[in-house]
Amino acid sequence: MSFTSEIKKEICKEEIDAQMMKAQLCALFQMRASLHMNWQGMYLSFQTENATIAKHVFQIMKTLYNVDPRLSVLKKMQLKKNNIYRIQVFDKAQEILEDLQILTDSGLRYTPSVKMVRSEKMARAYLQGCFLASGSINSPKSSNYHLEMSSQEKDLALSVQKLMQRFYLPAKVIERKSLYVVYIKAGDKIADFLRLCNASNALFEFEDSRIQRDFYNQITRLDNCEVANEVKSLKAAKSQLEAIEFLESNAKNIVIPEKIMHAMQIRKMYPEANLNELCLECKNEFGEDISKSGMKHRLAKVKQMAKDLKEDLDV
Incomplete structure (x- = not known):
């Protein structure tokens, strides 16, 4: 299991209240979900290659909205041929998006509402959701430190950057192909992000490797x-x-x-x-x-x- 997968597994294991669930789900949907229309009406689709995240999203949906999402497993036919876990929600799709303040009278929002991230715990949960959706951190045993989260929406990337700066995390944003990437390269700030996400085991592993490398370099x-x-x-x-x-x-x-x-x-x-x-x-x-x-x-x-x-x- 990769270091990033270990972090995401640890985040998913954390016990959180309903408000934090909403903030996480809002981030996950804004980062990775898509909205579709068919003859039955509006429905949501969320995809991930991580089984733990798929289970986490599935459980949050059932807990918060008492819906029965459809879970399907697809097989990639190229490169590593990993499984893709697709969660589709046909019931209450509009109600869910409105409750998460993603769908408003003026259309879809591509950034979190002020209410969604006003408190510290909600902002932290939202950043956890962003990392679950598209985040990665290099193994602490690698030669350099790098954390990043990506989005197809520039405004969303800038919002994530602003949220991180609230916690004194000096993130930067660059454009890479069709994505906008929020990233941090400072080892101590990546450790602060892991602490923010309550990923204690990953934090200990990261800090232990970082201290050993810094000591060896010195x-x-x-x-x-x-x-x-x-x-x-x-x-x-x-x-x-x-x-x-x-x-x-x-x-x-x-x-x-x-x-x-x-x-x-x-x-x-x-x-x-x-x-x-x-x-x-x-x-x-x-x-x-x-x-x-x-x-x-x-x-x-x-x-x-x-x-x-x-x-x-x-x-």
């Missing part, structure tokens, strides 16, 4: 930084040793101060040591206290003296 960055610093130190030490060798081979042509000579001797004795280690060894060898910046200055002086001497000797 360790990798620190390791890379440490290796880079080590390479940099070895490169600097090599150039310092080359300068020291040149000065010593031309000692008769230059006067080297005692403190600089100490730094040269310590560097020769400990060619792979860092500045802090050189300072400590200078203390042990010559009884001389020197700071890290002082040692750095002396070694820089060694390189500068070698450079100046080369120019004087025209080497």
Whole structure:
């Protein structure tokens, strides 16, 4: 079972009251349902490839409106050949749409009414319904974080975006082919959305994977930084040793101060040591206290003296 399917299964298991059922059903219908007319009149059709969602919608319809929806299972003939679960409602279709405030005197609404999402619990339930209808979240084990919900109606996508912003979820909307996609890429905000949907088990799995990955990435960055610093130190030490060798081979042509000579001797004795280690060894060898910046200055002086001497000797 995919991570998205686990989330949807967990949402469907939550016990909700009648008002939240209406908000969820409103979102599910506005996202995925279609309205049809035949010789018998108006009827609703809702399709999904998720059996748990089909059962959830079926139960809500019976609980709220005491109808007997027709459930049929179709087989896709292309790609994965998954089952498609179709729920059709022939009785009370107009009454149901009016109660959900989808059908009004002026026609069909493609966005939730203010009343439907006025309270926090109703807005949360509506977002749950949107996710059940068309939502997906990448597996937390994947290389990137991504949550999205899609709609064929731009106004509905913008309404969903606005609802998410009420809960401090900075969703964005893009157009992809014939759909308008509401999406979030920040891992912490996707975790907040799972918390909003009361998908506790999915939230724990997501956060556990996210913490592990972030910890691993941090360790990798620190390791890379440490290796880079080590390479940099070895490169600097090599150039310092080359300068020291040149000065010593031309000692008769230059006067080297005692403190600089100490730094040269310590560097020769400990060619792979860092500045802090050189300072400590200078203390042990010559009884001389020197700071890290002082040692750095002396070694820089060694390189500068070698450079100046080369120019004087025209080497």
